[in-house]
Amino acid sequence: MKSKKLAALGLTALMGVSALTGCAGGKTSDKNTKTESKEATLTVWSPSEDQSEEQGNWLKKELDAFQQAHPEWKLTFNTGVCPEGDAKNLVASDPGAAADVFMYANDQIPDLLKANALAELGGSTVEAIKKNNDATTVSTVTYNNSIYGVPFTGNTWFMYYDKRVFSADDAKNLDTMLKKGKVGFPLSNSWYFASTYVANGCTLFGKDGTDGKAGIDFGGDKATAVTNYLIDLAKNPNFKDANGLSASTLGDGTINALFSGSWDYKSVVDALGQENVGIAVPPKFNLNGKEVQMKAFAGSKAIGVNPNSKNSEIAVALAAFLGSSKAQQDHYDLRKVIPSDTTLKVSDDLSKVQMSTIENCAIVQPLQSGMGQYWTPAESMGKEIIAGTVTHDNAAEKTESMNKAMNTAAVQ
Numbered sequence: 001m002k003s004k005k006l007a008a009l010g011l012t013a014l015m016g017v018s019a020l021t022g023c024a025g026g027k028t029s030d031k032n033t034k035t036e037s038k039e040a041t042l043t044v045w046s047p048s049e050d051q052s053e054e055q056g057n058w059l060k061k062e063l064d065a066f067q068q069a070h071p072e073w074k075l076t077f078n079t080g081v082c083p084e085g086d087a088k089n090l091v092a093s094d095p096g097a098a099a100d101v102f103m104y105a106n107d108q109i110p111d112l113l114k115a116n117a118l119a120e121l122g123g124s125t126v127e128a129i130k131k132n133n134d135a136t137t138v139s140t141v142t143y144n145n146s147i148y149g150v151p152f153t154g155n156t157w158f159m160y161y162d163k164r165v166f167s168a169d170d171a172k173n174l175d176t177m178l179k180k181g182k183v184g185f186p187l188s189n190s191w192y193f194a195s196t197y198v199a200n201g202c203t204l205f206g207k208d209g210t211d212g213k214a215g216i217d218f219g220g221d222k223a224t225a226v227t228n229y230l231i232d233l234a235k236n237p238n239f240k241d242a243n244g245l246s247a248s249t250l251g252d253g254t255i256n257a258l259f260s261g262s263w264d265y266k267s268v269v270d271a272l273g274q275e276n277v278g279i280a281v282p283p284k285f286n287l288n289g290k291e292v293q294m295k296a297f298a299g300s301k302a303i304g305v306n307p308n309s310k311n312s313e314i315a316v317a318l319a320a321f322l323g324s325s326k327a328q329q330d331h332y333d334l335r336k337v338i339p340s341d342t343t344l345k346v347s348d349d350l351s352k353v354q355m356s357t358i359e360n361c362a363i364v365q366p367l368q369s370g371m372g373q374y375w376t377p378a379e380s381m382g383k384e385i386i387a388g389t390v391t392h393d394n395a396a397e398k399t400e401s402m403n404k405a406m407n408t409a410a411v412q
Contacts, residue, residue, distance in 0.1 A: 036072070037072050037073070037074075038072070038073050038074070038311075038314070039073075039074045039075075040073060040074075040075055040076075040310075040311040040314055041075070041076040041077075041078065041311075042075060042076075042077055042078070042100045042101065042309075042311055042314060042315060042318065043077075043078040043079075043080065043098075043099040043100050043101075044059065044063065044077055044078070044079050044080075044099055044100065044101045044102070044318070045079070045080045045081065045082035045087075045090070045091075045098075045099035045101075045102040045103070046059050046079070046081070046082065046102070046103050047081065047082070047083045047084060047103065048081045048083075049335060050331075050335070051079060051081065055334055055335050056333075056334035056335070058330060058331055058334050058335060059079060060079075061330060061334075062321065062322055062327050062330065063077050063079075065321075065326075065327075066317075066318055066321045066322075069321070070317070073314060075314070080099065082099070082102055082103070084103045084104050084105045084301045085105050085108075087102055087103065087104035087105070087108055087112065087304070088104070088108040088111040088112055088115075091104070091112065091115075091117045091118075091304075091306065092111055092112055092114075092115035092117045093115075095115055095116055095117035095306060095307075095308050096308050098117065098306055098308075099306060100305065100306050100309040100310075100311065100315040100318075101303060101304070101305055101306070101309075101315050101318050101319050101322070102303070102304055102306070103152075103301060103302070103303055103304070104118075104149065104301070104302060104304050105155070105299065105300075105301055106140045106141055106149065106151070106155075106299045106300045106301070106302055106367075107299055107365060107367065109141070109143045109148055109149070109367055110143065110367055110369070112148075112304065113143065113148070116307060116308070117306060117307070117308075118148050118149070118304050118305070118306070118307065119148070119304070119305040119306065119307035119309075119312070119315075119316075120146045120147065120148055121147050121148065121149070121150070121305070121316065121319075122147075124320075125150065125316060125319070125320045126147050128320065128324075129141070129147060129150060129151065129323075132325060132341045132342065132343050133151055133340050133341060133342060134342055134358065134359040136298055136358050136359060136362055136363070136364055137151050137154060137298075137300055137340045137358060137359075138151075139208065139209070139210075139364040140154075140298060140299050140300040140302075140364050140365075141300060141302050142210075143367055144210075145210075148302075148304065149302030149303055149304045149319075150302055150303045150304075150319050150320055150322070150323030151300040151301070151302045151323065151340045152300075152301060152302065152303060152322070152323045152327070152328055152331065152337070152339070152340055152341075153300065153301050153328075153331070153337050153338050153339060153340055154298060154299070154300050154301075154338065154340050154354055154355065154358045155261070155298065155299040155300060155301065156261060156296045156297065156298040156299070156354060156357050156358050156362050157191070157192065157259055157260055157261040157282075157296050157297075157357075158259070158260075158261065158279065158280065158281055158282060158296065158353050158354060158357045158361075159171065159257060159258070159259050159279070159280045159281070159282060159283065160247070160250065160257065160258045160259075160260060160264070160265075160268045160277060160278065160279055161177075161256060161257040161258075161278040161279075161280065162181070162250060162256045162257065162272055162276055162277075162278065163275075163276050163277070163278045164276055165180060165181040165256040165257075166180060166181060166256065166257065166278065168278065168280070171257075171278060171280040171283060172280070172283055172284060173283050173284050173285065173286070173291070174283045174284070174285040174294070175285055175286045177257060177283065178233075178236055178238045178239060179238075181238065181256035181257065182238045182239075182240060182253075182254070182255045182256050182257070183238060183239055183240065183255065183256070183257045184240045184241075184242030184245055184249065184254075184255035184257060184258045184259065185239070185240075185241070185242055185259050186241065186242045186243040186245075186259060187230065187233075187234065187241045187242075187243070187382045187385060187386060188241050188243045188379060188382035188383045188386055189243040189379070189382065190374065190375040190376075190378035190379045190382070191297055192259060192296075193378045193379070193381070193382050194218075194295075194297065194374075194378060195282060195294040195295050195296055195297075196226050196229070196230060196285070196294060197218050197223055197226045198294075198295045198363055199226070199284075199285070199287070199292040199293055199294050199295060200222045200223070200225060200226050200287060200292050201222045202217055202218045202222060202223050202226070203216070203217045204216050204217075204363075204366050204368075204371070204374065205366045205368045205370065205371070208364070209363060209364050209365075209366035209367075209368070210366070210368075212368045212369070212370060215370065215406075215407045216370070216373070216374055216403065216406040216407055217403070218399070218402060218403045218406055219399060219400050219402075219403035219404075223399045223403065224395055224396045224399045225287060225288055226287065227381075227385070227390065227395045227396075227398065227399045228392055228395050229285070229287055230385050231385060231390060231391065231392060231395060234385050234386050234388070235388075240254065240255050241382075241386045242255065242258055242259060243382075245258070246267065247260065247264045247267035247268045247270075247271050248267065248270075248271050249271075250268060250271040250272050251270075251271030251272060259282070261354075262338060262350060262354055265350055279349045279350055279353045280353060281353055281356050281357045281360065281361045282294035282295065282296050282357065282361050282362075293361060294361065295361055295362055295363050296357055296361060296362045296363075297362065297363065297364075297365040298357070298358045298362035298363065298364055298365065299364070299365050300340060302323070303319045303322045303323045304319065305319050325341050325343055325344060328340070328341045328344060329344055332344070332346065332351070336351075338350065338351045338354050338355065339351070339355070340355075340358075342355065342359070370407075370409075373405070373406055373407065373408065373409060374406050376405075377402050377405035377406045378402070378406070380402075380405075381398070381402045384398070
């Protein structure tokens with residue numbers, strides 16, 4: 001997961017505070033009742049990039065628009081800086097003093113809930129979320145059957161490739177690609193590792209990742225078949241374990257395809273030149289006579305409401321507004337933040353592929369506490385396959401050992 005941390009977390013949200021005053025208001029509340037006139041002050045936290053004048057100051061633009069849309073409310077906004085990846089530290093550390101509305105990375109939902117720092121949403125807000133987002137994205141903000149945020153962009157990985165080496169049709173199948181060029185896949189990186197096993201029916205906490213009692217099912221013949229495929233993959237001279245490889249290796253020919261995400265786009269363009277950059281959803285691969293689809297982990301960034309807000313009705317309305325189709329379009333126009341809203345029409349390949357990956361070639365990264373037991377065994381298995389210590393002779397045994405470790409709580 002790509003999220004940059006700031007050193008002084010305790011001070012971050014206090015920096016760059018500004019006040020925006022004016023009239024604002026919505027036509028109806030989330031309860032579909034007439035909203036009464038009211039004066040209120042709300043604190044809103046977002047990443048600094050959303051408040052940068054050089055990048056169009058998206059947050060001020062949306063707060064101004066919210067005020068204009070809601071003349072029945074006389075509002076004052078205090079804004080502060082909080083990167084999405086730091087919400088569980090900055091918001092959860094003192095929810096009573098934190099922002100009314102803030103942005104967060106969806107994998108922080110359990111931590112925010114433990115701290116009583118994230119409110120459940122309902123009514124028309126949830127209706128809009130379900131209407132404007134694909135099922136996978138909705139699942140990223142769903143925990144114990146309740147929705148806790150308005151998603152506005154996705155987080156996943158896909159594939160970049162050199163158009164001079166692979167055609168768009170080549171990029172649909174990993175085995176086809178390996179016949180024509182060098183492919184870099186982070187096999188020893190746990191965030192990517194699961195994609196091949198899930199392709200053949202392995203699951204993490206049930207089919208949709210919400211059944212904590214189901215555990216992780218990376219065992220049996222279906223998993224062993226994938227292990228055997230990966231053993232051969234690692235031996236292929238055109239395969240490279242890309243864990244730790246930078247996008248620049250696309251430029252020097254070390255690899256001709258790289259699995260990564262939107263954060264690497266600029267580096268890929270710098271390495272290959274814009275005209276040579278191909279972008280595709282995770283490919284399929286051939287397993288025992290059938291073609292199966294790799295599935296990436298998917299998450300999202302969302303807008304949350306603090307349950308301790310003294311103006312919860314307005315806070316919910318504002319969160320819904322900041323995650324609305326219009327606000328997401330502005331986010332994309334100003335900062336190229338790829339929208340999660342499937343009703344928006346994006347023109348660039350990067351956005352199209354990220355949205356398509358999440359909708360068609362991904363599973364939600366589970367929010368179950370037992371997910372913590374997945375990462376180390378997956379990484380270890382990937383490293384062992386690369387090192388050659390996992391062989392066809394011991395593939396079944398090694399696979400079962402991995403599965404057991406993924407379902408065994410660490411000793412505290």
